[in-house]
Amino acid sequence: MSFSCRIFNSVMSANGSEAETDSSCDGADGRHASGPVSAKLTVVVGSTHFSEEKMFLVQSCDYFRALYRSGMKECRQEEIHLNGLRARGFLIALAVLRGEKPALDGDDIVEAIECAAFLQAASLTTHLINLIDSDNCLLMFHTAATFGLMDLYHAAALFIRSMYTDLEAEVKKSLPSELISYVESLTPSVFAAVGAHVTCVGDETVHAASRTVCYLDETGNSWKVLTDLPLQASTSMAGVTVLDNKLYIVGGVHGLHKQVVDACFCYDVKDDSWSRISSPAQRRYNFSLVGVGDRLYAVGGEYERTVMSSVEMYDVTTERWEFAAHLPRPAAGAACTKAMSRIFVCLWKPMETTEIYEYISRKDEWRLITTLIRHQSYGHCMVGHRDNLYVMRNGPSDDFLRCLMDCYSLSSGQWSSLPGHFANSKGALFTAVVRGDSVFTLNRSMTQEFAVDSKNWKPRRQMKGFPRSGSVWTFMLQLPDALTLK
Incomplete structure (x- = not known):
């Protein structure tokens, strides 16, 4: 299924969700925590609702893995709210977690980095690293620094350093001094x-x-x-x-x-x-x-x-x-x-x-x-x-x-x-x-x-x-x- 079609199957209204219930709360390692939760989980991002297999999210993201190991009340809920994220970024994350490799433009990159940092989704971070090029490396670097996505931050800095002859003028025009210093501290x-x-x-x-x-x-x-x-x-x-x-x-x-x-x-x-x-x-x-x-x-x-x-x-x-x-x-x-x-x-x-x-x-x-x-x-x-x-x-x-x-x-x-x-x-x-x-x-x-x-x-x-x-x-x-x- 194409990435553009994913939105029709992943996004659902709040009233349209159908959750299957189970008597246990699955941990990331397949063991159970106490309390009833659904086999499917509704994730609310802004005003958009996503219905996803709970185990899929647990196995894919450190955020959900930690949540369901914590024993907190959220692991018994059928609906989780992710405040501060945007629906487009979460949709991109789901696509990558399912194995898709979507191309991303400027706005997509920012939202994907925000989501990767929040969810601690390693596969999304890796995909972003694979997309670094001369056109987006400054955006990747600056945004990764903003959200603390350190693997992407370092990879983008290395790319910039290796292409510094071509990028130096734009680097000094658009990046803050502390980020410039980090790039220049690296060896190409x-x-x-x-x-x-x-x-x-x-x-x-x-x-x-x-x-x-x-x-x-x-x-x-x-x-x-x-x-x-x-x-x-x-x-x-x-x-x-x-x-x-x-x-x-x-x-x-x-x-x-x-x-x-x-x-x-x-x-x-x-x-x-x-x-x-x-x-x-x-x-x-x-x-x-x-x-x-x-x-x-x-x-x-x-x-x-x-x-x-x-x-x-x-x-x-x-x-x-x-x-x-x-x-x-x-x-x-x-x-x-x-x-x-x-x-x-x-x-x-x-x-x-x-x-x-x-x-x-x-x-x-x-x-x-x-x-x-x-x-x-x-x-x-x-x-x-x-x-x-x-x-x-x-x-x-x-x-x-x-x-x-x-x-x-x-x-x-x-x-x-x-x-x-x-x-x-x-x-x-x-x-x-x-x-x-x-x-x-x-x-x-x-x-x-x-x-x-x-x-x-x-x-x-x-x-x-x-x-x-x-x-x-x-x-x-x-x-x-x-x-x-x-």
């Missing part, structure tokens, strides 16, 4: 890279000097060393990703026979330190590693030259791996990305069919969302920006040096081809990382920044390429001042 994310290196032990320490993670100093247009890789770490055919500003390196290979490396590592930029993490149960290499929320997902890959469909997820809180639903078919080195806090994998059927699957975490399943048929020679790269997935590929065999790009809109479910093409003779665009409303691409000759404008990528800057041969992993990291000054 930097474009970082690491080449493909095998483990370095015994007599091989001669290669240790080149085993570094580097970042691009955009002011000086030079690459600088951030940290050395642990000697036992391999980035050759490994899983490499960043989650919560920490760099993870999982698996990889060593030697001509592709011996799997068991050692897995996490680099914390805050402490400038490496630590070991546990290894996946299934040994694998040439797989995709992506992080969403508080979990890493190791997707597909190979073991003993056999392509696999297995998927494992690592909970960074419990520090444990567990298996998730298998891919629809075996895949190695599959293009994988995240967008709108959702995971997508691109499975290619040579020589022309691209299928994009989404991992539905609440159901632990992979769901086909779209298919694209394009003749190509080889290769895929996929990057997510807001609610769009950009798929890059080589052209057909008679013109394979062209990098062609198609865009899939998650909101509309429609494909579109980006105008023109991108030269790919030196590998450009087969690594792409988003920062704010920009995308960074890299090869040995150049680093390019593209401004993402609707369905177009417009070149903004060209900087120094990464002076390493072979495969390269790229990502964004927010570095403390102490690291950039060392």
